[in-house]
Amino acid sequence: MTATPSIQSRTSSETAESHSKVPALVEYPERATVLNLAAEQAASVDADEASPFETLRRLGELGLLTKGRHGSLLPQAAVIYDLATECMSTAFSLWAHRSTITFFDAVGRSLPDGLADGSVSGSTAMAAAFKDAAGVGNIAVTAEPTEDGYVLNGVIPWASNLYPHGVAVLPVVTAEGHKLIVTVRTEAAGFDVKPMKNLLALDATASGFTKVTDVHVPSEDVLSDDVPGFLASVSAPFLLMQASFCLGLSAAALTSAQEYRDSSNGVFREDFDRREQEFRELSEEVIRLAEDPAAAGRLEVLKARLNAAHLAQAAAHLELTVVGGRGYVATSATARRFREASFLPVQSPTEGHLRSEIRRG
Missing domain, CATH: 1.20.140.10 (Butyryl-CoA Dehydrogenase, subunit A, domain 3)
Known part of the structure; x- marks a missing residue:
């Protein structure tokens, strides 16, 4: 049973209220910690003087980056909601990271080391797949088959959480039009990120344009061939x-x-x-x-x-x-x-x- 939040009644818990009057989406034991951590860094993150992952890694130590992986997503939604009440950049970064975890869960794959606690960042470069499926865009990374996988070339116009040694998930398409979902390490040779700065907001989210040049993806890094x-x-x-x-x-x-x-x-x-x-x-x-x-x-x-x-x-x-x-x-x-x-x-x-x-x- 959950209670619908009310702005007027301000029903947040007493511990959280000591810091924030914003109502909870739903209550959970670590809420005050989430609010405080986000608030402490909000100004620095907004000024691009700190990374959202400084907060996310502390939340990872509490197991708050992997809530709701099975069954109800509400526990994770509540954390993202609370982060956004204090710092949208941090909430946005958690959304991208947690979506990457969802992609591995969707195909029954074990998470890469470090993804669960945020010591390794997850980047969802999946916009092109959703646009292609909706008929409002195309997949701009091609995949050429090799003996042990594929070689990728093309561009990713926008993705976030593009930190070194991170994990990115993206769609690709072969010359014959066959579409795949693959995972690539952000430090892979040929995966070249050009950071985007001077944004109106979210400047600290490690967002950027990526040129993909002869990036090798082994067969085991193909997450799905059923897009x-x-x-x-x-x-x-x-x-x-x-x-x-x-x-x-x-x-x-x-x-x-x-x-x-x-x-x-x-x-x-x-x-x-x-x-x-x-x-x-x-x-x-x-x-x-x-x-x-x-x-x-x-x-x-x-x-x-x-x-x-x-x-x-x-x-x-x-x-x-x-x-x-x-x-x-x-x-x-x-x-x-x-x-x-x-x-x-x-x-x-x-x-x-x-x-x-x-x-x-």
């Missing part, structure tokens, strides 16, 4: 973890804005009421879907992800509107959330991608 089946098994957790950090950002923005509810002679009360109702309904929906992701309907998950992103943008805008000039200072938490929310329409799956899939049904 449609693979995507069907990983899409729900992939998208629900994204929806979770959208909800966390929304909760933080709405909570921060609460004290201004009656500002300007109360003209924003209706806006607050509408966003809080959306938050309650979406939280309830994400909780329901995350409790049994294997049974979640595809359209339900797509809509939850899109609606959660829309709510995060609206909540961040409302916060900035009512907080006023103090929130416009670039180093403020309000400004950070506004910048973080601006990323959501372009994160893969992008808003255009999601809307296209939903319209197609």
Whole structure:
């Protein structure tokens, strides 16, 4: 049994409340630790002076990077949500890392050493696979068969968590059009990452463009040759973890804005009421879907992800509107959330991608 979080009631645990008034998605024993660790590093991570993985590795020591690998995903969604209330970059990095774990679980493979505790980073370079399946893009890495595997060439326009000695998972396609999911070590010869910097937010997420030149992938590093089946098994957790950090950002923005509810002679009360109702309904929906992701309907998950992103943008805008000039200072938490929310329409799956899939049904 879970309780739908409420911005107005602020039902977070007493230990967590000592640090944060943001409601929990669901309660769990380590919540206060998660909030504190993320808050301690938030400003440094936002300034690209610290890596999100400094926090993730500490959470890995507590077993909080591998929650919900079987059955309910809700324990992991709750951690990602809480990280996002303090630092979207850290929540985003955990989403990418935890998605990589999901990819190995989907095919019954043991995790590479270090992935479970975050001492090795996981990078999901899977955007092209989802776009290709939806008919809104193509796979840009080719695979030429060899005696013991494949040789890869092409580009990965965007991926994150591209740290040295990490594990990346990506789609490839042969000259005959056969598609595969493979895993590559980020330090592999020919896997050349060009970091992307000067982003509006998430500058510390080790995101970048990757040129793939004659990278050898042995046969044992092919995770799947059934891409449609693979995507069907990983899409729900992939998208629900994204929806979770959208909800966390929304909760933080709405909570921060609460004290201004009656500002300007109360003209924003209706806006607050509408966003809080959306938050309650979406939280309830994400909780329901995350409790049994294997049974979640595809359209339900797509809509939850899109609606959660829309709510995060609206909540961040409302916060900035009512907080006023103090929130416009670039180093403020309000400004950070506004910048973080601006990323959501372009994160893969992008808003255009999601809307296209939903319209197609």
